[in-house]
Amino acid sequence: MPPEVPKWLEDVRDAAQYILTATQDQSFEAFSADRTLRQAIERNFEIVGEAINRIARTDETVASRLTDRRRIVAFRNILVHGYDNIDLGIVWAVIQNALPRLLGEVEILLEEAGDQP
Numbered sequence: 001m002p003p004e005v006p007k008w009l010e011d012v013r014d015a016a017q018y019i020l021t022a023t024q025d026q027s028f029e030a031f032s033a034d035r036t037l038r039q040a041i042e043r044n045f046e047i048v049g050e051a052i053n054r055i056a057r058t059d060e061t062v063a064s065r066l067t068d069r070r071r072i073v074a075f076r077n078i079l080v081h082g083y084d085n086i087d088l089g090i091v092w093a094v095i096q097n098a099l100p101r102l103l104g105e106v107e108i109l110l111e112e113a114g115d116q117p
Helices: 002-023 028-033 033-059 070-083 088-114
Strands: none
Touching: 002 033, 002 088, 028 033, 028 088, 033 070, 033 088, 070 088
16 A cells, blocks of 8 residues: 555545534534535545545555445535535435445555554
8 A cells, every 4th residue: 555545544534534423413404504514514525535536546456445436536526516516415315324334444444554564
């Protein structure tokens, strides 16, 4: 694993943990009504997507172990470039369903990276 990949994995973990922590006691309605929270979540999803994009360009073997890597990068691109077409229901579904799985996969990769010489 190239030396910069664990740093990017750490960035994914940090952003994903922030998103999950910030939304854990929130309802969809509260999330939808809170502009500051929504923007913070969107920014952290941008970080997740960009870090995964960098990992994919640097180490396809590691990237291939992230189940939805292409969809994550595409989601990041929508958040950045299609800001006026963001569907909050989709954002919420990603938080509830996909993000915990991604975090688990990243944790495994980071654990393995720590075992490397």
